[in-house]
Amino acid sequence: MNPSGCETLECVRALSLNFELLSPALKRKDTRMRAALTVQKQVAIALWKLATPDSYRSVANQFGVGKSTVGVVVMQVANAIVELLLSKVVTLGNVQVIIDGFAAMGFPNCSGAIDGSHIPILGLDYQGSQYINRKGYFSMLLQALVDHKGRFTIINVGWPGKVHDARVFRNSGLFRWLQEGIYFPDQKITVSDVEMPIVILGDPAYPLMPWLIKPYTGALDSEKELFNYRLSKCRMVVECAFGRLKGRWRSLLTHSDLRETNILIVIAACCVLHNLCESKGETFMAGWEVEANRLAAHYAQPDTRAIRVQRDALRIREALKTSFQTDQGNQ
Numbered sequence: 001m002n003p004s005g006c007e008t009l010e011c012v013r014a015l016s017l018n019f020e021l022l023s024p025a026l027k028r029k030d031t032r033m034r035a036a037l038t039v040q041k042q043v044a045i046a047l048w049k050l051a052t053p054d055s056y057r058s059v060a061n062q063f064g065v066g067k068s069t070v071g072v073v074v075m076q077v078a079n080a081i082v083e084l085l086l087s088k089v090v091t092l093g094n095v096q097v098i099i100d101g102f103a104a105m106g107f108p109n110c111s112g113a114i115d116g117s118h119i120p121i122l123g124l125d126y127q128g129s130q131y132i133n134r135k136g137y138f139s140m141l142l143q144a145l146v147d148h149k150g151r152f153t154i155i156n157v158g159w160p161g162k163v164h165d166a167r168v169f170r171n172s173g174l175f176r177w178l179q180e181g182i183y184f185p186d187q188k189i190t191v192s193d194v195e196m197p198i199v200i201l202g203d204p205a206y207p208l209m210p211w212l213i214k215p216y217t218g219a220l221d222s223e224k225e226l227f228n229y230r231l232s233k234c235r236m237v238v239e240c241a242f243g244r245l246k247g248r249w250r251s252l253l254t255h256s257d258l259r260e261t262n263i264l265i266v267i268a269a270c271c272v273l274h275n276l277c278e279s280k281g282e283t284f285m286a287g288w289e290v291e292a293n294r295l296a297a298h299y300a301q302p303d304t305r306a307i308r309v310q311r312d313a314l315r316i317r318e319a320l321k322t323s324f325q326t327d328q329g330n331q
Helices: 005-016 021-028 039-049 055-064 065-091 095-105 165-172 172-178 222-248 261-280 286-296 311-330
Strands: 111-118 137-148 152-160 188-190 194-196 198-202
Touching: 021 039, 021 065, 039 055, 039 065, 039 261, 055 065, 065 198, 065 261, 095 111, 095 222, 111 165, 111 222, 137 165, 137 222, 137 261, 152 165, 152 172, 152 261, 165 172, 194 311, 198 222, 222 261, 222 311
Parallel strands: 111 198
Antiparallel strands: 111 137, 137 152, 188 194
16 A cells, blocks of 8 residues: 555655755755755655655656756755754653653653664675675664654664674664763662662663663563563554654665665664654654555564673662562552
8 A cells, every 4th residue: 555645745745844954955056057946845855755665766757857866855855854953853852751751651760762673775785795684685774762752862873784783782872871871860769679770671682781671581470571561561662663764754664775875864864854753743644554564574674682681780670570560469
């Protein structure tokens, strides 16, 4: 099922109103040969191309421009979005509001959920085999931390699809900042006589750290199952965020034919657009999710592999497990 042009155009028009900051980077002067494209038309072309799996030729016909013009405009708009909006839109925001949001969902002193998502790409000439993931297709990894509303607060994009999520994370600025205790405020709570800092939530692919909590694996008793349920319920926000990102910007679901550096820029720009849509309450059409699921079926996400836990973090997870069991008993 393809989303109608009216739905996509509605999204384009709504978003175009929020791009005054892009004007200095996109405004062009008329020449003797032709009139320059307006900023609004450039944004509309770029958003249409990013929002659909349409070919460059199809988008060119839609807007009455040349095929090569579409490619140039998409990258000019994406570059402007990243340079002028990324640091303003993809940002941590009010930590206490995020903590309160996750607490209302059932997890205390949490300020984010982290995960990775594979973006399909064409094979690259340089170290191409490194981009073949465990499902056998070429991909680039987008790793992101999201808040309780599924908005990206920090992104890390560009690692080859063959690389494990944990390695990407350990080599990120976010890991260093969390390890040094400088990303979140030094705000601890006591859980069953154990001090717990502000944490983020991850799946089994991530290391268990005092500031990163992941589910139990292996044989599970009822207490561990309850803990995993509570954690999974909150961690779902990052999976939903990726789903909505690709549902709106369906170009991320097909093999990108861009150069490696341009793919990075386009993915980052789509993350900015995702946050703008979510923050402004833009409509998410059911048809977009249907189309996204159809396209995504061709590129299944690789399974995560559990890694070893850090013993220093076990006490915090055990304390949380006990606390959740006590909460359940008091209900």
